[in-house]
Amino acid sequence: MRITVVGAGSWGTALGKVWAEKGHEVRLLARRPALAEAINSRKLNPDYLPEIELPENLKAFIDPGQALTKTEVVVWAVPCQHLREVAQGVRDILPRKIPLISAIKGLEIATFKTPVEILGEIFPENPRGVLSGPSFALEVARGLPTAVVLAFEEESLARELQEALSTSFFRLYRSQDVRGVEICGAVKNVMAIAAGISDGLELGLNARAALITRGLAEMMRLGLTRGAEPFTFSGLAGLGDLVLTCTGRLSRNYTVGYRLGRGEELEEILGSLHQVAEGVYTVKALYRFAQGAGLELPITEGVYQVLYEKEDPRNVLRRLLSRPLKAEFEPPLRP
Numbered sequence: 001m002r003i004t005v006v007g008a009g010s011w012g013t014a015l016g017k018v019w020a021e022k023g024h025e026v027r028l029l030a031r032r033p034a035l036a037e038a039i040n041s042r043k044l045n046p047d048y049l050p051e052i053e054l055p056e057n058l059k060a061f062i063d064p065g066q067a068l069t070k071t072e073v074v075v076w077a078v079p080c081q082h083l084r085e086v087a088q089g090v091r092d093i094l095p096r097k098i099p100l101i102s103a104i105k106g107l108e109i110a111t112f113k114t115p116v117e118i119l120g121e122i123f124p125e126n127p128r129g130v131l132s133g134p135s136f137a138l139e140v141a142r143g144l145p146t147a148v149v150l151a152f153e154e155e156s157l158a159r160e161l162q163e164a165l166s167t168s169f170f171r172l173y174r175s176q177d178v179r180g181v182e183i184c185g186a187v188k189n190v191m192a193i194a195a196g197i198s199d200g201l202e203l204g205l206n207a208r209a210a211l212i213t214r215g216l217a218e219m220m221r222l223g224l225t226r227g228a229e230p231f232t233f234s235g236l237a238g239l240g241d242l243v244l245t246c247t248g249r250l251s252r253n254y255t256v257g258y259r260l261g262r263g264e265e266l267e268e269i270l271g272s273l274h275q276v277a278e279g280v281y282t283v284k285a286l287y288r289f290a291q292g293a294g295l296e297l298p299i300t301e302g303v304y305q306v307l308y309e310k311e312d313p314r315n316v317l318r319r320l321l322s323r324p325l326k327a328e329f330e331p332p333l334r335p
């Protein structure tokens with residue numbers, strides 16, 4: 001199969017490696033000529049996965065025309081806030097009808113749209129799905145066992161791609177709940193920032209477990225109002241990725257939170273990260289949506305206040321804990 005991966009960052013490169021090693025013809029669409037050159041001539045990605053040797057049949061391009069000619073699947077792995085611009089740039093040359101897979105976890109700030117919704121506006125004739133779940137790029141690139149979920153509304157297409165894209169260590173489960181999988185992937189990044197803050201403040205393991213669990217409740221509260229399937233939250237994209245990202249030090253989102261908890265400024269952290277931490281942007285989209293819809297998302301609200309209103313995390317925590325006592329499950333989490 002000819003696969004084009006748009007975005008030669010850590011995730012695009014890791015996915016490209018896995019599928020090239022499976023024998024697919026993988027073209028990685030990069031933005032910077034020097035990076036494409038390094039991938040092609042030195043067989044490594046010095047900026048994002050420097051210690052990983054890349055296979056010969058993983059080729060990088062900077063010309064979208066070359067990367068997309070006669071391709072059979074396009075996988076999107078650019079930061080969510082740039083997806084629209086990148087997709088619009090290839091609107092006229094991307095083959096019609098071929099499946100598009102978003103590997104992106106986020107929500108567009110200006111519109112509150114998911115990546116698949118954005119792709120739907122730009123490529124209405126192409127079937128669209130999402131790949132998500134607990135998957136640090138570095139571990140995938142190292143060939144460590146990983147399970148993710150691939151969601152397409154059309155089950156036969158999900159099955160076909162599941163077969164094509166699974167390998168002996170990269171196992172794809174299939175789903176038809178595209179919206180639910182996307183909401184889970186977006187919200188877990190915000191919860192990972194919260195968990196990082198908590199660990200940075202040394203609040204302990206009990207606090208982190210509470211954040212993960214109440215983060216799941218928040219994910220469900222939002223997802224159910226947006227038409228997600230309830231089972232999806234307990235799956236790989238939901239609970240699976242929440243656990244990974246809220247506990248794993250490889251997470252960029254967790255790292256942002258941890259450093260905030262240790263007292264660093266957001267600008268300083270982002271200036272030294274060199275990779276995208278989607279939760280930093282998704283929290284804006286979520287916060288605005290929750291305000292407008294009257295939806296209660298207290299952890300999201302707290303993360304927003306720490307990031308954008310420069311609130312001391314300790315004050316935010318005090319407020320979270322002093323909210324009125326309530327039942328663990330209230331509507332819409334329980335009828």
Ligand SMILES: NC(=O)c1ccc[n+]([C@@H]2O[C@H](COP(=O)([O-])OP(=O)(O)OC[C@H]3O[C@@H](n4cnc5c(N)ncnc54)[C@H](O)[C@@H]3O)[C@@H](O)[C@H]2O)c1
Pocket residue numbers: 007008009010011012031032048077078079080082085086103104105106135136137138274275276278
């Ligand atoms: N890294 C992971 O472990 C991982 C795992 C699963 C999902 N994801 C998701 O994949 C997406 C991409 O993340 P990543 O980790 O590869 O990020 P990254 O920061 O490592 O790389 C981002 C890539 O996008 C490119 N890019 C940025 N702005 C662009 C623009 N305007 N036009 C074209 N290209 C642009 C960058 O040059 C870079 O190649 C995110 O939504 C992330 O949540 C990442």
Ligand SMILES: O=P(O)(O)OC[C@H](O)CO
Pocket residue numbers: 105133134135136137189192241244245250251252253254276277278
């Ligand atoms: O490094 P993060 O926080 O973007 O997380 C990467 C993946 O989404 C983990 O599944």
